Amino acid sequence: MADISKCPPLSRSSVQAAHNLIRSNIHLTPVLTCQTLTDIASTPQSPEALKGTEYEGKEPARPKINLFFKCENLQKIGAFKARGAFHALARLTDEELERGVVTHSSGNHAQALALAARTRGVKAHIVMPTISTPSKIAGTKSYGADVIFSGSTSTEREAVVADVIARTGAILVPPYDHPDIILGQGTMALELETQVEDLIARNSELGARQRIVNGAKARNGDVRHKQALHAVIAPCGGGGMLSGIAIALEGTGITVFGAEPEFEGADDAVRGLAAGKRVESVKTLTIADGLRTPVGEIPWTIISDKKKVRGVYSVSEEQIKAAMKLVMERMKVFVEPSAVVGLAVVLYDEGFRRLVEEESGEEGWNIGVIFSGGNTTLEAIAKLFEAPEEKKERAEGILGKDGERVAENVAG
């Protein structure tokens, strides 16, 4: 990885420079809208939904929200991680590239680095735990990477990485805790900003033309007179993407929010912000498996700055599932659980909804929601949405973790 001391500053113009470097390697992913979801977001929650929260018994918020979905699930390798990986490689010298790159990851970063390396004709060594699912190992190998197995503790993985570096001189490309990765991920925000402007301008033009057709006068030049995008909400795991977006949008007047799962302490950013100190380790099995890591040191310097990230909100596993169900069944877009935590906050976090109502006024807010990836399987979805009877049995230990019946419990 490029030496941190030689990295460009974490600024909007550095993100713009990163975008120029990687533009030809990545997809300009579409920004989609969905009237059904926009309507649901703009409908007050039921009083029942607020039971057990600090808002119980209070009038549910009535925010006006227009949703714009940045579909990074349609990015190369099926997730935004391609941006950071391509940027990290673009910032290495030819000499450095010749040494190859290495990382440890069993997720989207592994495939992103493998793809970026293959594109540049560079050797990639990916250290994966032996217990990784065969499909992920196959996926990473399919991009031509050299997959090396390790134990699943961080000590074991790091030992194998150190060994690869000692053996090959390969350069470590970490998944999020590096300026080049952060700047790369931030590029999606530049695209989103312009795409929402274009969508709104096109709709206004259509509206203006319609008014002419209807006999009313269209005012010239009224098409881009207002700020298009008011806020962006993005998932937060290691924080590379969220901090990148915050940097990309600094000075634009667009407010940036983060979203996390809360299950088993996965809400480390929320807790860290409350305590005024980064949470350094997290052990959670949230279904949002891309967000199980704590925020990295460099991302934390951005995320803990209120002027850059206005706030981070957390949602429950059931809220993530409900958002996933809406996105797939209503919008017909295939997403992984981690991708929908931002939408879940918009729909179900009453604190967030109150803030939007208070700050946006009559006009409402145009909110950009980042769908970070779509790398899940139908079998994984089957486990999440299996019939309640089966789930109950799993909880009671009649079915084992992998759906296998636990024989000794059955007879009872």
Added chain:
Amino acid sequence: MADISKCPPLSRSSVQAAHNLIRSNIHLTPVLTCQTLTDIASTPQSPEALKGTEYEGKEPARPKINLFFKCENLQKIGAFKARGAFHALARLTDEELERGVVTHSSGNHAQALALAARTRGVKAHIVMPTISTPSKIAGTKSYGADVIFSGSTSTEREAVVADVIARTGAILVPPYDHPDIILGQGTMALELETQVEDLIARNSELGARQRIVNGAKARNGDVRHKQALHAVIAPCGGGGMLSGIAIALEGTGITVFGAEPEFEGADDAVRGLAAGKRVESVKTLTIADGLRTPVGEIPWTIISDKKKVRGVYSVSEEQIKAAMKLVMERMKVFVEPSAVVGLAVVLYDEGFRRLVEEESGEEGWNIGVIFSGGNTTLEAIAKLFEAPEEKKERAEGILGKDGERVAENVAG
């Protein structure tokens, strides 16, 4: 429904007229491409995949295929049925509209008619079996329709429909066996034809510009010199969509194919074509639940005409599931099982693949694949893709049909 004797002829120009009538009511659904799926389609099947078929031991076909997906899952109400329903209503007189409309359906046609009726300010009576899933009943009611329950046999349903007509004078809008419905569904083919032309022209322009950049000469006017779309393959249930597409594309040189599930005799078109006689009744529980009906009388007159529909192919339940898995996991697009039977034929039917190889030559074929709808639920997907252990138990009767454990079998 408009009197059949007064309907426009089943011709391309009638489909164009239908398109003009409904254009403002429907979505111009996108045509998407996916390099991964195009690559898979252009890769020979493995010799193992041909075992047990008439092609066992033969060299697998090597067709060159470019896929273009017409995403009617992104149509209003989540399926192409909106086209036929809006067209059926557009063809009624104001007097007729005042009487309201009626149909029996528990599927996409019910919601399509309900939406079209609401849009026109017309009363819709939808007869649904009492055993319909609550979500479908709620969906239909949410469009403002009057839902009336009946028994689940066709005699029971028809009696209730007859009663509604006697009581209200409402006009019956059948799901597929009527010229207005057929012409309405055919409109998607006109869009697909133009969209593929545009996509290919844009790519050629890009290519031409790239060649200039690279120092080579671009030939002027070489952008639209070839036929863009060579073939279309569409699912076939009642046959309204397939026959409509065939009519829309008559005389264009574009070859039209149909696709069916084969499970429990759902391949009634294939069997009817072989026997030279329409199969009049089908009783199947194929997972492609939109395709459980036999081809209707009027669609049959088109589908059985080799000059209009070149052939119909059928696929297994496992092939439908495999295609569904590819579309969701690789393309990130949410589809119902019925939507992918055309893709399953392209990928897995060796007879179809040989035909493409023989007829398309070195250039290959650009094939339009209709994704007919996306109305399924994550719970339904969970049942289709549950872990093999659970499926085995279901087959052995340890789990009941709805996932409930059959208590008496457990102790053994």
